[in-house]
Each structure stands twice: as structure tokens, then as C-alpha cells.
Amino acid sequence: MNHPLLRTIESPADVRRLSRPELKQLAVELRDFLLHSVAQTGGHFSSNLGTVELTIALHHVFDTPNDRLVWDVGHQTYPHKILTGRRERMGTIRQLGGISGFPRRDESEYDAFGTAHSSTSISAALGMALAARLKGEDRRAVAIIGDGAMTGGMAFEALNNGGMTHASGQPDLLVVLNDNDMSISPPVGALNRYLARLLSGKFYAAARDTAKNVLRNAPPLFELARRLEEHAKGMVSPGTIFEEFGFNYVGPIDGHDLDALVPTLQNLRQMKGPQFLHVVTKKGYGYRPAEADPVKYHAASGKFDPAQGFPPSKPGKPTFTQVFGQWLCDMAEADPRLVGITPAMREGSGMVEFERRFPTRYHDVGIAEQHAVTFAAGLACEGLKPVVAIYSTFLQRAYDQLIHDVALQNLPVVFALDRGGLVGADGATHAGAYDLAYLRCIPEMGVLAPADEDECRRALTTAFRREHPVAVRYPRGSGAGVAVQPVLEALPWGRGELRRRSGVEAGRGAPRIAILAFGTLLYPALAAAERLDATVANMRFVKPLDTELVLELADTHDAIVTVEEGCTMGGAGSAVLEALAAAGRSLPTLVLGLPDRFVEHGDPARLLALCGLDAGGIEQSILKRFAGKPALVASAEAPLVRPAVNH
Known part of the structure; x- marks a missing residue:
């Protein structure tokens, strides 16, 4: 398809000039363009296919960017990006130097709010709506929330606040619930389209408000009328709960029907106060393989042929996620106390097989990380052994619960932290850059960072057998390819291991360097050490740190280098510096890790290299700091070197 109409769309202003038949043709072309674009770049797929008509209708009706659109989660915004001047850059999406897979304020004026974690849109849009009122500006704020984000408690906190009458009045806020879990049955067709237009129309709103004003003088009649209205709407819609929050509920309507969407949105844009529109869409809409299996087609990992669909996955090295999934099943078989918990990441965290085999011990709590952690704490109080499988970046959302509900009570909860470190195409919003720093400062918390697949299994076993909270963090994707042994064997608690000893002799000129990985x-540290003839320790534990090994290396080497795929401020390298200072050891120490900035999206190996954390980068940082210097003998008078961030 040549997309003749789509090629004329340079901004939403062009969409607003189109007739209804042209909008429908635009939807056909946009969906086809999206299909072939993602087929070349990879990226989120089925959710974007499902928002084509909704995106067109929103930009057709609302005066963007003056009116603010806030997309929840943000992975369904590819159609939005295409219509807002980024069509020609879609070939760069999620690639180094290219556009983001999520909305970003610094990328486009049409991206009103950066979103990649869920359930934030209503809060942000409410803030924008009240800001417009306070500033006397005529603008609308729209939150588009869906794909499970309504399961997050933050969304309901925002609804509760949004329906209130604030000192400046009620906000002109529209919440669009993009409901893609509900099939579109016949009753959601013509009848609901008519009712949605009726309930969002000026006549209905005026008649309702007039009746309320008249009846307020007769409280019993007013309450009766209110209840009758609720029950009448409740018979044809599930909106009573949103009405109780103070929103005028409209819907549900077919989110793929522009003849329903456009007039309903036009009516709602004219209405004052908090409005709630319920639209029903289908993930993968318009592409049969994605409609049949929206979970499989949630995201494309790489290129594919649209005529054939996603290619079958090729066998390769097991990923850390797969190692965790197998360990979870094996440990559940061995210990009936194990309970698995995920905040809506069954597939991503590798728990599909666990759910199949142990359905009564599997709990998907929805996108509710705070609840997941405290729920685990409750289970632990009763003698069970909960394992919370959660991405590193998402555990940030439950930090208070981690401290107050788990650590303070010293409960034996295991946190399996997937996506530790850089995550590639998803970028800074999903990178697990801070877990080592924010975990190790919590009393009672153990923190393990396994080096490879087999050690990951052993680290998980170690954590499970402890009687206090322990986190095991591991990266996205596969590792060094070390064969995973089937036994459930623990690691010696708090002990690292020497993996390579330097052959450099004291006093021979070159400094003796120990790398603590x-x-x-x-593995890149070992490669660098081979060229530098350095000692390498596999530390394994960030907390408790193997202080004995650290001091042994400090006493037998001239300099120490720490390497971690995490932020250097407060991270594992900082723990080493603290241990040296506490023991009165002062020797040059170089701390290598992620720089003090948000690392963009791109190929993971390339990003690590740009951060100086591949073998070559580690070697160059060490040479730059220590090459050509005489042996550095530690002395009590030598100042402790501050951590050097490698950019």
C-alpha cells in the first residue's frame, strides 16, 4: 500500500481537516503502515494495532498540542507518533539515536507527559487540567488509560481526587478507559453507540443539571432521582463506580468505530468537569495473527514478515528469566511453602510454567507493585515462603513497602529482580540501574548479583533458604552460556571467590591491580584482566559484602577496581570503599559502573561499550588511571581516592 492519505499528514492539524470517510481511510493506511514499520524495527505491536482509530479520533477532535493527551504506559503510542510528525523516523524507533518507544516530552510537543510505567496518566492529566484552570487557559486534558493500568492503585487515587470539587472548581478532565480485555458483543454495538451519544450530549447534560437544581430543595426526591439515574445507567453500562468517584460516565462504545468515537468525543470536549469515556478495543485489531494471540504479539523482538507472522523462536542459550522460571518450579516441587507472586508480568518474568503446574500457589496481583510486596509480607507472616518476581525498575514503585512491611519486620521474602542493569531498546524508563544502591542501604536485606546462569540458580536457592529478605538481581537476556546444574545447591553466604590471580610481582614496576566484579x-572483567594480568574476584554478594576478601586483596595489591552494571553512587563500589575506610585501608580505588545520567535506548552491547563496561572499556579505564605508574604501596597517609565515574 502506498498510503496516499497518510503521506499528507504532517501534524494533527491535517487530521482535523479530514472528513469522516477520509478518517476511515486514514485508519486503514495507518494500520498498514504500522504493521510494516514494526516488521522492520521490532517493538510493541498488538497494543498499537488496537489504538489506531482511538488515536485518530482524539487528534481529530482535540486541539493538540494545546489540548493535552497523556497516554498511560505509553507503549501503545506508535500511531500517535506517526500522526505527530515522526512518521519518517519510525524506522529508528528504540534504536540508539532514534526515537523512543514511549512518549517523551523532549522528543515532541505532542508528548505532554513522559510515560512508560503504568497508572500515572490520570494523576498527570489532573494536574494539567487544574493548572489550566488556575492559569485561566482554555484547554482540555485527556488521560488515555488501559492495558491493565486501571489495576494500579494510583489510578484510583487519582480518580478519587479528580472527581472532587477543588477550590478553583472541578477540573475539565477526560479519562478514556481503553478496555481491551472485553470482547465486543452485539449489545455494545448500535444500542451503546446511541446511548453514549445521548449521555454525552448537551441536552442530556442540561436536563440532568436542571433537574438536580430543582430537586435539591427536596432532598428525598433528589436522592431518589440520583439513585434512579445511577441504576438506569447501571443497567446498560458498568459505570456506577466511576460515577461514585464524581465522573460523568459514558460508554462502553466500540473503540474501532469512528462513527461512534468522533461524535462522542466531540460532545465530551464541550462538557465541563470530570468525564469518563469507556471504549472497548481489541489488541492486535486488523491483523489476524495478533488478534488470535495478542500476548504472543505484544511485542516483536526483531524483524518479521507480515505475511508469515512472527518466526518460531530458535533454541539458544537459556535466558536468566528462563533459569528463574525453571528454578521456581523445581523449588516449588521441593518445598510446598513456596508461593509465587507477580505484578502482571507472568510471561516477562518467566512464570507461565509455574502457573500451569502450581495454580493455587501462583498469584498475579495486577499492576500493583505496592500490594504485591505487602501481600508477600502477609504470606511470610503465616509461615509461607513468598517469591516476588518483579522487574528491578518496578520494585522502585514499592520502596516504602519493601522497607516498612518486609525489612522492618525481617520477613523471609525473596525478590527475584529481572532486568537488572541496562535493558536495551526499552531505555531509561525500564533500566534496572539503581537496585544495588537502593537495596543495600536497607537493614536486614541481602543482595546477590550472580555472574552467570548457573550461579543465578544457586543464588536463588541461597536466598530462598534464608530467614530474612533477600534480593537476587539478574539481567535481561542470556549470559555467558554456563551450563545450569539441576541441583538446588546454595552458595556460601556472604562469600565471593577468586577467579583469576595476577602474576605481577611486587616491586616490578607495574601496579598490582585487583578487579572486583x-x-x-x-566476564568482560576477566577478558580485560587477561590483557592486564590483573586479579579478578567474583564478588557475588553486594550485601553482605565479603569484607574478608576485599581486605585480603587490598593488602596484596596496589589498586582496586570495582565493576558493576548499576549506578556508581551508593552502589557496590561504594560498599567496597566503605569497607576499606572502616578498616583503615587507603589505596587507589577506581569505581566503574553506569554514569550519572539516564542511559538511552539502543543495542545492549553497544550501550555497555558506550558506558565503558565492555572488556575494552574496562581495560582502557584501568590503563588511563594506572598505566606507567610505579607500584603503589598503600600507606596510612595516602588519601582514599574518590569513586571515578567512567563516562
């Missing part, structure tokens, strides 16, 4: 950067 945390996590999977052990």
Missing part, C-alpha cells in the same frame, strides 16, 4: 560484568 559484581554480577555478569565478571
Whole structure:
């Protein structure tokens, strides 16, 4: 398809000039363009296919960017990006130097709010709506929330606040619930289209408000009328709960029917106060393989042929996620106390097989990380052994619960932290850059960073057998390819291991260097050490740190280098510096890790290299700091070197 109409769309202003038949043709072309674009770049797929008509209708009706659109989660915004001047850059999406897979304020004026974690849109849009009122500006704020984000408690906190009458009045806020879990049955067709237009129309709104004003003088009649209205709407819609929050509920309507969407949105744009529109869409709409299996087609990992669909996955090295999934099943078989918990990431966290085999011990709590952690704490109080499988970046959302509900009570909860470190195409919003720093400062918390697949299994076993909270963090994707042993064997608690000893002799000119590696950067550290003839320790534990090994290396080497795929401020390298200072050891120490900036999206190996955390980067950082210097003998008078961030 040549997309003749789509090629004329340079901004939403062009969409607003189109007739209804042209909008429908635009939807056909946009969906086809999206299909072939993602087939070349990979990226989120089925959710974007499902929002084509909704995106067109929103930009047709609302005066964007003056009117603010806030997309929840944000992975369904590819149609939005295409219509807002980024069509020609879609070939760069999620690639280094290219556009983001999520909305970003610094990328486009049409991206009103950066979103990649869920359930934030209503809060942000409410803030924008009240800001417009306070500033006396005529603009609308729209939150588009869906794909499970309504399961997040933050969304309901925002609804509760949004329906209130604030000092400046009620906000002109529209919440669009993009409901893609509900099939579109016949009653959601013509009848609901008519009712939606009726309930969002000026006549209905005026008649309702007039009746309320008249009846307020007769409270019993007013209450009767209110209840009758609720029940009448409740018979044809599930909107009573949203009405109780103070929103005028409209819907549900077919989110793929522009003849329903456009006039309903036009009516709602004219209405004052908080409005709630319920639209029903289908993930993968318009592409049969994605409609049949929206979970499989949630995201494309790479290129594919649209005529054939996603290619079958090729066998390769097991990923850390797969290692965790197998361990979870094996440990559940061995210990009936194990309970698995995920905040809506069954597939991503590798728990599909666990749910199949142990359905009564599997709990998907929805996108509710705070609840997931405290729920685990409750289970642990009763003698069970909960394992919370959660992405590193999402555990940030439950930090208070981690401290107050788990650590403070010293409960034996295991946190399996997937996506530790850089995550590639998903970028800074999903990177697990801060877990080592924010976890190790919590009393009672153990923190393990396994170096490879087999050590990951052993680290998980170690954590499960402890009687206090322990986190095991591991990266996205596969590791060094170390064969995973089937036994459930624990690691010696708090002990690292020497993996390579330097052959450099004291007093021979070159400094004796010890590299302390945390996590999977052990392997590039070993490669760098071969060229530098350095000692390498696989530390394994960030907390408790193997202080005995650290001091042994400090006493037998001239300099220490720490390497971690995490932020250097407060991370594992900081733990080493603290241990040295506490023991009165002062020797040059170089701390290598992620720089003090948000690392963009791109190929993971390329990003690590740009951060100086591949073998070559580690070697160059060490040479730059220590090459050509005489042996550095540690002395009590030598100042402790501050951590050097490698950019």
C-alpha cells in the first residue's frame, strides 16, 4: 500500500481537516503502515494495532498540542507518533539515536507527559487540567488509560481526587478507559453507540443539571432521582463506580468505530468537569495473527514478515528469566511453602510454567507493585515462603513497602529482580540501574548479583533458604552460556571467590591491580584482566559484602577496581570503599559502573561499550588511571581516592 492519505499528514492539524470517510481511510493506511514499520524495527505491536482509530479520533477532535493527551504506559503510542510528525523516523524507533518507544516530552510537543510505567496518566492529566484552570487557559486534558493500568492503585487515587470539587472548581478532565480485555458483543454495538451519544450530549447534560437544581430543595426526591439515574445507567453500562468517584460516565462504545468515537468525543470536549469515556478495543485489531494471540504479539523482538507472522523462536542459550522460571518450579516441587507472586508480568518474568503446574500457589496481583510486596509480607507472616518476581525498575514503585512491611519486620521474602542493569531498546524508563544502591542501604536485606546462569540458580536457592529478605538481581537476556546444574545447591553466604590471580610481582614496576566484579560484568572483567594480568574476584554478594576478601586483596595489591552494571553512587563500589575506610585501608580505588545520567535506548552491547563496561572499556579505564605508574604501596597517609565515574 502506498498510503496516499497518510503521506499528507504532517501534524494533527491535517487530521482535523479530514472528513469522516477520509478518517476511515486514514485508519486503514495507518494500520498498514504500522504493521510494516514494526516488521522492520521490532517493538510493541498488538497494543498499537488496537489504538489506531482511538488515536485518530482524539487528534481529530482535540486541539493538540494545546489540548493535552497523556497516554498511560505509553507503549501503545506508535500511531500517535506517526500522526505527530515522526512518521519518517519510525524506522529508528528504540534504536540508539532514534526515537523512543514511549512518549517523551523532549522528543515532541505532542508528548505532554513522559510515560512508560503504568497508572500515572490520570494523576498527570489532573494536574494539567487544574493548572489550566488556575492559569485561566482554555484547554482540555485527556488521560488515555488501559492495558491493565486501571489495576494500579494510583489510578484510583487519582480518580478519587479528580472527581472532587477543588477550590478553583472541578477540573475539565477526560479519562478514556481503553478496555481491551472485553470482547465486543452485539449489545455494545448500535444500542451503546446511541446511548453514549445521548449521555454525552448537551441536552442530556442540561436536563440532568436542571433537574438536580430543582430537586435539591427536596432532598428525598433528589436522592431518589440520583439513585434512579445511577441504576438506569447501571443497567446498560458498568459505570456506577466511576460515577461514585464524581465522573460523568459514558460508554462502553466500540473503540474501532469512528462513527461512534468522533461524535462522542466531540460532545465530551464541550462538557465541563470530570468525564469518563469507556471504549472497548481489541489488541492486535486488523491483523489476524495478533488478534488470535495478542500476548504472543505484544511485542516483536526483531524483524518479521507480515505475511508469515512472527518466526518460531530458535533454541539458544537459556535466558536468566528462563533459569528463574525453571528454578521456581523445581523449588516449588521441593518445598510446598513456596508461593509465587507477580505484578502482571507472568510471561516477562518467566512464570507461565509455574502457573500451569502450581495454580493455587501462583498469584498475579495486577499492576500493583505496592500490594504485591505487602501481600508477600502477609504470606511470610503465616509461615509461607513468598517469591516476588518483579522487574528491578518496578520494585522502585514499592520502596516504602519493601522497607516498612518486609525489612522492618525481617520477613523471609525473596525478590527475584529481572532486568537488572541496562535493558536495551526499552531505555531509561525500564533500566534496572539503581537496585544495588537502593537495596543495600536497607537493614536486614541481602543482595546477590550472580555472574552467570548457573550461579543465578544457586543464588536463588541461597536466598530462598534464608530467614530474612533477600534480593537476587539478574539481567535481561542470556549470559555467558554456563551450563545450569539441576541441583538446588546454595552458595556460601556472604562469600565471593577468586577467579583469576595476577602474576605481577611486587616491586616490578607495574601496579598490582585487583578487579572486583559484581554480577555478569565478571566476564568482560576477566577478558580485560587477561590483557592486564590483573586479579579478578567474583564478588557475588553486594550485601553482605565479603569484607574478608576485599581486605585480603587490598593488602596484596596496589589498586582496586570495582565493576558493576548499576549506578556508581551508593552502589557496590561504594560498599567496597566503605569497607576499606572502616578498616583503615587507603589505596587507589577506581569505581566503574553506569554514569550519572539516564542511559538511552539502543543495542545492549553497544550501550555497555558506550558506558565503558565492555572488556575494552574496562581495560582502557584501568590503563588511563594506572598505566606507567610505579607500584603503589598503600600507606596510612595516602588519601582514599574518590569513586571515578567512567563516562
